[in-house]
Amino acid sequence: MHxxxxxxxxxxxxxxxxGLLAMAAILVFKASRTANFAIGETGTFxxxxxxxxxxxxxxxxxxxxxVALVAGAVVALATEAIITRNVRSALxxxxxxLGISDVITGxxxxxxxxxxxYQEPSFPQLPDVTLGGVGISGQxxxxxxxxxxxxxxxxFLLEHTGFxxxxxxxxxxxxxxxxxxxxxxxxxxxxxxxxxxxxxxAAVLVAPLSALNVSLMTPLLFNGYAAGILGGLDRxxxxxxxxxxxxxxxxxxxxxxxxTAEDAILFAVLIVLLSVxxxxxxxxxxVQKV
Amino acid sequence: xxxxxxxxxxxPPASLWPVALSAVAIVVALTGGSFWEYLVGxxxxxxxxxxxxTVITGLGGQISLAHAAVFALGAYxxxxxxxxxxxxxxxxxxxxxxxxxxxxxxxxLVVGRMTDLAFAIASFGVTIIVQRIATTFTGLTGGxxxxxxxxxxxxxxxxxxxxxxxxxxxxxxxSCVVGRRLATGTFGRTLRALSSSKVAAASVGMxxxxxxxxxxxxxxxxxxxxxxCYGSWAGYLSPDQFGVSLAITFLxxxxxxxxxxxxxxxxxxxxxxxxxxxxxxxxxxxxIGNGLLLxxxxxxxxxxxxxxxxxxxxxxxxxxxxxxxPADPADVATAAxxxxxSLAVTRQPVLSVRDLSISFGGVAALQSMSxxxxxxxxxxxxxPNGAGKSTLLNCVTGVYRxxxxxxxxxxxxxxxxxxxxxARAGIARTFQVPQVFSELxxxxxxxxxHPTTQGxxxxxxxxxxxxxxxxxxxxxxxxxxxxxGLGLAAWANEAVTNVPHGSRQLVQLARALVRRPQVLxxxxxxxxxxxxxxxxxxxxxxxxxQDLGIAVLLISHDxxxxxxxxxxxVVMDAGTKIADGPPHAIRGDQRVLAAYLGTRQxxxx
Numbered sequence: 001m002h003x004x005x006x007x008x009x010x011x012x013x014x015x016x017x018x019g020l021l022a023m024a025a026i027l028v029f030k031a032s033r034t035a036n037f038a039i040g041e042t043g044t045f046x047x048x049x050x051x052x053x054x055x056x057x058x059x060x061x062x063x064x065x066x067v068a069l070v071a072g073a074v075v076a077l078a079t080e081a082i083i084t085r086n087v088r089s090a091l092x093x094x095x096x097x098l099g100i101s102d103v104i105t106g107x108x109x110x111x112x113x114x115x116x117x118y119q120e121p122s123f124p125q126l127p128d129v130t131l132g133g134v135g136i137s138g139q140x141x142x143x144x145x146x147x148x149x150x151x152x153x154x155x156f157l158l159e160h161t162g163f164x165x166x167x168x169x170x171x172x173x174x175x176x177x178x179x180x181x182x183x184x185x186x187x188x189x190x191x192x193x194x195x196x197x198x199x200x201x202a203a204v205l206v207a208p209l210s211a212l213n214v215s216l217m218t219p220l221l222f223n224g225y226a227a228g229i230l231g232g233l234d235r236x237x238x239x240x241x242x243x244x245x246x247x248x249x250x251x252x253x254x255x256x257x258x259x260t261a262e263d264a265i266l267f268a269v270l271i272v273l274l275s276v277x278x279x280x281x282x283x284x285x286x287v288q289k290v
Numbered sequence: 291x292x293x294x295x296x297x298x299x300x301x302p303p304a305s306l307w308p309v310a311l312s313a314v315a316i317v318v319a320l321t322g323g324s325f326w327e328y329l330v331g332x333x334x335x336x337x338x339x340x341x342x343x344t345v346i347t348g349l350g351g352q353i354s355l356a357h358a359a360v361f362a363l364g365a366y367x368x369x370x371x372x373x374x375x376x377x378x379x380x381x382x383x384x385x386x387x388x389x390x391x392x393x394x395x396x397x398x399l400v401v402g403r404m405t406d407l408a409f410a411i412a413s414f415g416v417t418i419i420v421q422r423i424a425t426t427f428t429g430l431t432g433g434x435x436x437x438x439x440x441x442x443x444x445x446x447x448x449x450x451x452x453x454x455x456x457x458x459x460x461x462x463x464x465s466c467v468v469g470r471r472l473a474t475g476t477f478g479r480t481l482r483a484l485s486s487s488k489v490a491a492a493s494v495g496m497x498x499x500x501x502x503x504x505x506x507x508x509x510x511x512x513x514x515x516x517x518x519c520y521g522s523w524a525g526y527l528s529p530d531q532f533g534v535s536l537a538i539t540f541l542x543x544x545x546x547x548x549x550x551x552x553x554x555x556x557x558x559x560x561x562x563x564x565x566x567x568x569x570x571x572x573x574x575x576x577x578i579g580n581g582l583l584l585x586x587x588x589x590x591x592x593x594x595x596x597x598x599x600x601x602x603x604x605x606x607x608x609x610x611x612x613x614x615x616p617a618d619p620a621d622v623a624t625a626a627x628x629x630x631x632s633l634a635v636t637r638q639p640v641l642s643v644r645d646l647s648i649s650f651g652g653v654a655a656l657q658s659m660s661x662x663x664x665x666x667x668x669x670x671x672x673x674p675n676g677a678g679k680s681t682l683l684n685c686v687t688g689v690y691r692x693x694x695x696x697x698x699x700x701x702x703x704x705x706x707x708x709x710x711x712x713a714r715a716g717i718a719r720t721f722q723v724p725q726v727f728s729e730l731x732x733x734x735x736x737x738x739x740h741p742t743t744q745g746x747x748x749x750x751x752x753x754x755x756x757x758x759x760x761x762x763x764x765x766x767x768x769x770x771x772x773x774x775g776l777g778l779a780a781w782a783n784e785a786v787t788n789v790p791h792g793s794r795q796l797v798q799l800a801r802a803l804v805r806r807p808q809v810l811x812x813x814x815x816x817x818x819x820x821x822x823x824x825x826x827x828x829x830x831x832x833x834x835x836q837d838l839g840i841a842v843l844l845i846s847h848d849x850x851x852x853x854x855x856x857x858x859x860v861v862m863d864a865g866t867k868i869a870d871g872p873p874h875a876i877r878g879d880q881r882v883l884a885a886y887l888g889t890r891q892x893x894x895x
Contacts, residue, residue: 029407034407082585083588086589091347091351091353092545092592095542096588096589098538098541102580102581113574222411229412233407258426275404
């Protein structure tokens with residue numbers, strides 16, 4: 001039982017990170033109907049930005065976090081400006097963002113590969129707690145807290161502000177929103193920037209748990225996308241649900257079945273689920289108009 | 291092959307470049323020492339796999355990261371059989387290819403229902419799964435320790451490195467020749483049609499699922515063959531050779547090569563493998579260089595940054611020189627086009643729609659809609675916006691599945707049949723917002739839609755058998771005649787994206803006509819056409835119905851056109867039929883006036 005709760009908690013923590021990446025993927029998808037495969041490396045870049053700001057220049061953590069968020073947003077905006085704005089075909093956009101991903105990895109490698117791995121400054125930690133005899137690390141608790149705050153913030157911004165209404169309108173139907181006077185260009189940019197910032201948060205949260213190196217987010221990118229697709233790419237909460245589900249499933253498979261084949265089993269389950277529900281667990285069926 | 295539909299734009303003689311490339315490969319391998327010999331062999335092997343991905347991604351539009359997995363399967367099956375000495379070398383590779391093809395078929399079937407992006411992620415998962423299997427089953431694969439593949443033997447003889455190189459070169463040459471036939475022939479164009487509009491593809495009888503699976507099997511056979519060669523060439527297999535980065539290398543080669551050029555893919559593979567090897571001193575910078583290359587090529591192919599003429603050139607599109615002339619029904623009459631013999635002009639009901647209902651999220655778009663279309667008759671369907679006219683067409687043609695009711699075509703129940711089977715049953719249609727195959731020329735829209743093209747076996751098409759050539763010639767002739775008849779001849783070799791909206795309607799009509807339909811459903815076909823041209827079309831519909839016995843169903847807002855063209859008119863409002871009769875009777879019907887025409891004046895317009 002103790003083992004189970006342990007797997008559950010660590011699964012939820014990893015799943016929160018997948019969920020953040022999935023929400024980043026969903027924002028990009030809603031803004032531009034395409035994928036940004038550079039989002040993982042964007043996160044790694046931001047985690048290094050935080051490290052540079054806090055560990056090297058001795059800025060306070062919160063300033064470093066801000067630097068990381070801005071770095072993530074700027075890189076995402078650059079990706080949008082270079083690739084997505086200029087290329088129409090979704091397929092080419094996807095491959096172009098893979099190119100951007102390589103470029104960012106290259107930059108990270110040139111700047112940081114000497115002296116890795118680094119110890120990422122840790123997110124301010126909550127105290128460890130014991131629940132029913134099972135100890136839960138404060139590190140995990142701060143991840144949960146951060147994810148809850150981010151979700152509430154996103155919910156408030158999107159559902160309870162005028163600008164959020166504009167963004168939702170632009171995501172639903174660009175042309176119609178533009179006709180109604182919404183500045184669609186700005187909404188799209190905001191969604192991309194938010195996606196980049198979410199990737200930054202994911203990286204900053206996960207980096208202290210392991211070692212900070214140039215391939216920090218590489219394996220997580222596909223988990224994030226898998227979570228987004230599992231939840232359904234058209235709704236933000238779907239991303240979080242998909243992420244948590246994927247994280248817990250991975251943790252339980254790893255704990256009870258096989259730790260080496262964890263991701264293989266996970267993707268096998270994902271493929272089966274997707275062939276049964278092509279639009280994800282929470283996704284809506286879209287009727288094509290012709 | 292249908293040469294009339296291809297421009298004279300390929301620079302080097304098409305069949306010679308694989309030979310030229312092979313000559314270069316031999317020279318480099320012979321003069322460059324063992325390092326270069328190994329590298330050139332590797333480039334040839336990776337090229338074979340990448341050509342396979344050109345079929346899946348470049349032509350079929352499916353982003354597959356599972357290609358590395360199929361490559362690995364081919365490598366491990368051939369490698370394990372070779373290590374145990376169970377089969378002579380060539381048969382180990384054939385066995386690997388067979389396993390690869392089966393795996394690719396399963397991938398194609400399972401992913402059939404996913405969206406493109408979901409498939410990209412799922413296919414990544416396939417690569418992970420195969421990698422983990424290779425890691426886990428250490429008894430067979432050696433796991434992380436790796437598997438040493440012994441030098442290949444054939445008939446008791448050990449093959450030298452040089453003869454292995456020769457073997458790889460032969461496989462490479464065959465791959466290029468077959469790949470080029472696939473890419474430039476009707477199969478490649480059919481895949482491009484499917485990836486540019488699934489709805490239109492289904493409306494001309496293409497089964498998306500089947501085509502996709504076929505393309506995966508072809509691409510998979512390439513990958514597995516290459517994998518089999520790889521094991522013997524490298525002499526060592528280990529799971530970390532077959533990860534996502536390999537999948538991305540293949541994908542990059544296809545994109546850098548221009549998406550659907552076999553030669554381009556081969557050259558891009560050489561660049562991707564050769565450049566990092568040549569600039570090893572650059573170390574960390576090679577990744578940035580690789581990434582920038584991908585970005586630049588993506589922008590070059592897909593962006594609006596480059597000047598229009600350059601982009602058109604890159605995509606092989608040209609601005610038309612002549613404007614089309616108006617349609618002439620007499621020309622269509624001379625076309626080789628003949629309907630099935632069984633279709634006498636009988637005025638028997640061909641298409642019967644009974645009590646059809648469908649609703650979307652609580653809104654009833656059709657409520658108990660019924661109508662009959664008879665052979666040899668032009669039936670008009672009118673009604674105010676939102677009356678359900680297009681929904682009716684979509685339910686009949688299998689785009690939507692109706693909630694209740696039935697559709698029968700010549701006594702065959704086709705209710706709820708998938709769109710491509712409805713098309714094969716004998717119903718052809720056009721779409722209100724033209725759905726054309728944006729990647730193809732005007733003539734190719736017809737070529738890929740033609741039942742004869744679709745009915746010719748892929749093997750015959752690739753081999754270019756006399757039968758296949760004869761059929762292709764017949765299709766090309768008929769295509770030309772129909773385009774002539776509709777006044778589209780001047781556009782035949784232009785990209786359909788250069789054709790103005792009104793004429794795209796005619797392109798859709800031409801595409802529907804090559805299907806030799808029993809029933810022709812036309813949705814706002816005259817929208818965007820000048821009035822005199824609309825009148826000529828009205829005459830054409832009369833000819834199609836009376837002389838060819840087709841049941842023509844014409845949705846239109848153009849009341850004068852309907853009055854002129856139709857034998858009978860059905861009026862729809864709020865998802866159901868409110869009137870049915872000869873045009874003059876409909877004109878005076880009070881319910882119709884109230885629901886649709888509004889004022890009496892409109893009828894004289």
